[in-house]
Amino acid sequence: MSLLxxxxxxxxxxxxxxxxxxxxxxxxxxxxxxxxxxxxxxxxISLLLPVTFHMDPVSAIIMLSGIYYGAMYGGSTxxxxxxxxxxxxxxxxxxDGYKMARQGRAGPALGISAFGSFIAATFSxxxxxxxxxxxxxxxxxxxxxEYFSLMVxxxxxxxxxxxxxxxxxxxxxxxxxxxxxxxxxxLTGTTRFTFDIPVLMDGVGLVPVVMGIFGVGEVLQNLxxxxxRDIHVTKISHLLPTHQDWIQSKGAxxxxxxxxxxxxxxxxxxxxxxxxxxxxxxxxxxxxxxxxGTGMIAGVAGPEAANNSAAVGAxxxxxxxxxxPNAVMAILMGALMIHGIxxxxxxxxxxxxxxxxxxxxxxxxxxxxxxxxxxxxxxxVRVLRVPYTILFPLILxxxxxxxxxxxxxVSDIFVMIIFGVIGYLMRKYRYDAPPLVLALVLGxxxxxxxxxxxxxxxxxxxxxxxxxxxxVIILGAIFMLGSSLIPGLRKKREKIEKIISEGExxxxxxxxxxxx
Amino acid sequence: xxxxxGLLICGFAGLTFLYAFFNKSNRxxxxxxxxxxxxxxxxxxxxVLYAILLESIGFIMDxxxxxxxxxxxxxxxxxxxxxxxxxxxxxxSYLLFEIFLKAQLPKGVLGx
Amino acid sequence: MKKIFLTGLILGxxxxxxxxxxxxxxxxxxxxxxxxxxxxxxxxxxxxLPLRFLADSASKILGQPVVVINKEGGGxxxxxxxxxxxxxxxxxxxxxxxxxxxxxxMRKIPYHPIADLEPIIQHGSSxxxxxxxxxxxxxxxxDFIAYAKANPGKVTYSHAGAGTPQHLVMIRLGEAAGVEWTxxxxxxxxxxxxxxxxxxxxxxxxxxxxxxxxxxxxxxxxASFMEKRIERYQQGPTLIEQGYDIxxxxxYSVVGPxxxxxxxxxxxxxxxYKGMELxxxxxxxxxxxxxxxxxxPQELGKYIEELYESSGKAxxxxxxx
Numbered sequence: 044m045s046l047l048x049x050x051x052x053x054x055x056x057x058x059x060x061x062x063x064x065x066x067x068x069x070x071x072x073x074x075x076x077x078x079x080x081x082x083x084x085x086x087x088i089s090l091l092l093p094v095t096f097h098m099d100p101v102s103a104i105i106m107l108s109g110i111y112y113g114a115m116y117g118g119s120t121x122x123x124x125x126x127x128x129x130x131x132x133x134x135x136x137x138x139d140g141y142k143m144a145r146q147g148r149a150g151p152a153l154g155i156s157a158f159g160s161f162i163a164a165t166f167s168x169x170x171x172x173x174x175x176x177x178x179x180x181x182x183x184x185x186x187x188x189e190y191f192s193l194m195v196x197x198x199x200x201x202x203x204x205x206x207x208x209x210x211x212x213x214x215x216x217x218x219x220x221x222x223x224x225x226x227x228x229x230l231t232g233t234t235r236f237t238f239d240i241p242v243l244m245d246g247v248g249l250v251p252v253v254m255g256i257f258g259v260g261e262v263l264q265n266l267x268x269x270x271x272r273d274i275h276v277t278k279i280s281h282l283l284p285t286h287q288d289w290i291q292s293k294g295a296x297x298x299x300x301x302x303x304x305x306x307x308x309x310x311x312x313x314x315x316x317x318x319x320x321x322x323x324x325x326x327x328x329x330x331x332x333x334x335x336g337t338g339m340i341a342g343v344a345g346p347e348a349a350n351n352s353a354a355v356g357a358x359x360x361x362x363x364x365x366x367x368p369n370a371v372m373a374i375l376m377g378a379l380m381i382h383g384i385x386x387x388x389x390x391x392x393x394x395x396x397x398x399x400x401x402x403x404x405x406x407x408x409x410x411x412x413x414x415x416x417x418x419x420x421x422x423x424v425r426v427l428r429v430p431y432t433i434l435f436p437l438i439l440x441x442x443x444x445x446x447x448x449x450x451x452x453v454s455d456i457f458v459m460i461i462f463g464v465i466g467y468l469m470r471k472y473r474y475d476a477p478p479l480v481l482a483l484v485l486g487x488x489x490x491x492x493x494x495x496x497x498x499x500x501x502x503x504x505x506x507x508x509x510x511x512x513x514x515v516i517i518l519g520a521i522f523m524l525g526s527s528l529i530p531g532l533r534k535k536r537e538k539i540e541k542i543i544s545e546g547e548x549x550x551x552x553x554x555x556x557x558x559x
Numbered sequence: 560x561x562x563x564x565g566l567l568i569c570g571f572a573g574l575t576f577l578y579a580f581f582n583k584s585n586r587x588x589x590x591x592x593x594x595x596x597x598x599x600x601x602x603x604x605x606x607v608l609y610a611i612l613l614e615s616i617g618f619i620m621d622x623x624x625x626x627x628x629x630x631x632x633x634x635x636x637x638x639x640x641x642x643x644x645x646x647x648x649x650x651x652s653y654l655l656f657e658i659f660l661k662a663q664l665p666k667g668v669l670g671x
Numbered sequence: 672m673k674k675i676f677l678t679g680l681i682l683g684x685x686x687x688x689x690x691x692x693x694x695x696x697x698x699x700x701x702x703x704x705x706x707x708x709x710x711x712x713x714x715x716x717x718x719x720l721p722l723r724f725l726a727d728s729a730s731k732i733l734g735q736p737v738v739v740i741n742k743e744g745g746g747x748x749x750x751x752x753x754x755x756x757x758x759x760x761x762x763x764x765x766x767x768x769x770x771x772x773x774x775x776x777m778r779k780i781p782y783h784p785i786a787d788l789e790p791i792i793q794h795g796s797s798x799x800x801x802x803x804x805x806x807x808x809x810x811x812x813x814d815f816i817a818y819a820k821a822n823p824g825k826v827t828y829s830h831a832g833a834g835t836p837q838h839l840v841m842i843r844l845g846e847a848a849g850v851e852w853t854x855x856x857x858x859x860x861x862x863x864x865x866x867x868x869x870x871x872x873x874x875x876x877x878x879x880x881x882x883x884x885x886x887x888x889x890x891x892x893x894a895s896f897m898e899k900r901i902e903r904y905q906q907g908p909t910l911i912e913q914g915y916d917i918x919x920x921x922x923y924s925v926v927g928p929x930x931x932x933x934x935x936x937x938x939x940x941x942x943x944y945k946g947m948e949l950x951x952x953x954x955x956x957x958x959x960x961x962x963x964x965x966x967x968p969q970e971l972g973k974y975i976e977e978l979y980e981s982s983g984k985a986x987x988x989x990x991x992x
């Protein structure tokens with residue numbers, strides 16, 4: 044059967060009325076899951092899995108994958124509107140997206156993230172169709188040493204994430220790394236910093252931490268002053284991105300798509316790191332890096348494109364090798380198995396209708412998402428007009444539900460509240476949250492892969508330089524670190540700091556005035 | 560090894576803290592001047608109470624009271640409006656999460 | 672002041688209503704209300720899916736719903752800790768896996784697997800084995816061990832995590848054969864296989880995550896860690912056949928808090944066992960690469976005790992290292 048025949052078969056499968064319906068239900072639910080803070084795709088797909096038992100396996104996978112990439116679309120909404128990441132991969136979108144919303148540009152921000160997501164997802168699906176098997180083979184060459192180097196490279200991104208003084212960003216990264224060591228050490232099985240509290244054995248969850256620092260922290264900060272103040276007083280100018288916005292985001296979307304796709308294929312890489320990496324790259328490529336953090340549209344377009352193409356890329360190792368690169372894919376693998384389909388190297392040849400049906404349904408689903416999301420922008424923007432005194436209890440409620448439903452455990456709510464207070468204090472003393480989140484994501488993986496590498500090499504640290512892929516990556520990291528230490532660049536940094544601290548002072552004065 | 564890396568990270572955090580501490584300590588005092596502590600602390604206490612009571616009294620009840628009290632006291636809304644808000648949001652979110660998204664929200668002793 | 676009073680009134684009246692509603696359960700026929708089945712793992716895994724099937728069929732037999740609630744955390748120990756604190760009336764039961772017993776020897780957990788748990792039924796097990804890449808020179812376990820002997824410290828193998836049954840088997844095997852090999856815990860079954868596929872380790876000791884690659888000819892099964900050869904993968908001889916008296920423990924079971932009345936234990940056991948006899952259940956297990964296994968309350972209790980003791984010895988050896 045030629046490739047063309049197979050693609051035709053895919054269209055046949057994807058356009059069956061029932062599959063179209065399930066695809067629609069999937070992306071609709073995904074949008075919802077993405078928009079609602081806390082409840083991420085992992086939790087909701089695993090909860091919906093039993094519902095699919097009585098469905099045809101192809102329809103089931105079409106629907107469940109719809110939830111996944113739909114959530115990536117929806118995740119940016121709350122980041123932009125209320126500064127709460129709808130799911131973890133949208134943390135960086137908060138930085139510039141929320142600033143845009145405060146300037147009355149919520150519409151273009153939402154618009155560019157929808158278009159960026161669509162472009163990224165469509166492009167990656169095309170690559171997925173033609174290149175899946177060789178790409179998957181490449182992903183296998185990433186062993187523990189390669190991961191360690193990749194994580195080191197990831198940590199150098201920190202330099203680009205902070206808007207304040209470097210020392211504070213590094214401190215936050217240190218805290219993030221420390222939080223990552225809490226829990227059962229997966230290599231030896233001993234517990235670290237758990238104080239014999241059972242829930243801490245799994246470590247501090249990313250979702251409660253993010254919900255707390257961003258969501259609860261933000262609400263508390265608004266509560267301290269505002270009584271009847273609406274946060275977004277500015278008029279909303281456009282609902283869709285302007286021509287100017289497009290010019291600024293074009294490059295960001297392209298780069299975000301590529302980096303996201305590559306990181307998505309790697310087991311463990313995933314959408315979160317992709318979005319952070321894309322943000323750092325945009326800041327680095329930009330002619331005006333000092334403006335990042337003040338509402339740059341490229342800082343929204345890039346990460347949103349990246350997390351969507353990472354979501355598509357993640358399907359490659361699952362469908363071609365049977366290796367799930369992230370938690371969502373692991374659940375999809377379970378879904379396949381319960382239907383009697385063994386995911387593995389023979390999946391495409393044994394079940395071509397499944398592979399091609401799902402791939403083609405991704406086009407369909409993405410088109411549906413775009414159609415679904417664009418009219419919603421107007422509605423979302425209107426959410427901002429709800430008086431804050433009514434909005435804030437709802438935000439808190441969603442954060443509470445989100446952290447509870449992760450594991451159905453009340454302790455995660457306590458973790459979230461504690462980090463809410465910490466997040467509030469961080470805002471008061473101007474500590475940035477993104478370095479903490481990045482370090483928390485990378486820290487555990489970095490430590491584990493370091494130790495695994497050393498086990499493999501028998502304790503020799505040269506393993507990172509002996510293996511070609513690892514060596515290239517680690518040299519890249521050294522280069523990144525070195526270049527950010529060059530005095531010229533440093534001066535630029537100081538300039539940024541100055542501009543930002545002045546900006547914040549003005550904002551502060553404005554706030555106090557509006558109260559008085 | 561775990562101990563060693565943990566120690567390393569602790570030391571790193573401590574060091575950067577000291578660095579940050581000595582570098583800037585001039586603008587710190589002002590930021591607490593305009594804060595309304597009562598409302599902040601009230602809100603945090605409400606969240607903690609919510610977490611404690613969630614599994615015993617069930618999601619709907621617990622959320623209803625949380626929203627009601629937050630609207631009324633932290634948000635200074637009127638009673639009527641607060642009750643309406645609380646009832647609507649707890650029921651709608653229950654339908655959304657429990658029925659549509661199949662999340663397992665706690666039912667409490669009364670069975671809902 | 673008035674506001675605070677009013678708030679207090681609302682909360683107060685609410686609490687009295689709650690207190691009044693709670694304690695009206697009398698000892699009569701069982702079950703008169705839904706049974707909660709805690710599962711300490713995420714929905715959709717091998718720990719969860721077979722039990723959802725059995726809970727469904729048991730609900731029909733018992734006349735009351737058996738509700739599965741996922742309380743993920745600590746390798747299943749969070750849910751078991753919660754179980755220990757629940758009333759031993761048969762209305763709260765919980766999933767217990769091999770890890771829930773072994774981890775008692777590894778770290779402080781909130782329950783004791785023998786003193787705090789009431790065994791009810793074992794409903795399945797999962798087969799483990801040792802695999803290598805098919806392009807490696809090892810055709811049999813003998814080759815593999817000979818190579819390890821000749822090159823001490825050079826052989827690495829991946830597995831899901833420290834203290835897992837397959838890890839303990841490899842430690843005992845290494846000791847019995849007198850070889851030194853390095854283990855690389857990968858934090859999960861699939862990552863362990865991925866590391867082998869990518870050629871980063873020499874071998875992998877895992878449950879049937881290797882299945883599809885043995886089917887496709889990329890990996891070779893050198894040994895089964897079970898009592899018998901694995902039904903679907905007959906090519907792998909057991910360790911016993913190859914002269915090592917080692918069997919990996921594997922346990923998927925349901926337990927309650929200590930002290931449930933014997934007749935209720937029996938009722939729950941019977942209701943679950945009826946579901947296990949359905950052909951559809953065997954199909955579920957097959958799809959998940961699990962094997963059918965059953966133990967009644969007494970047998971299960973004995974098995975847990977043995978597992979606790981034998982794993983205690985093996986873990987002590989890991990810790991000494």
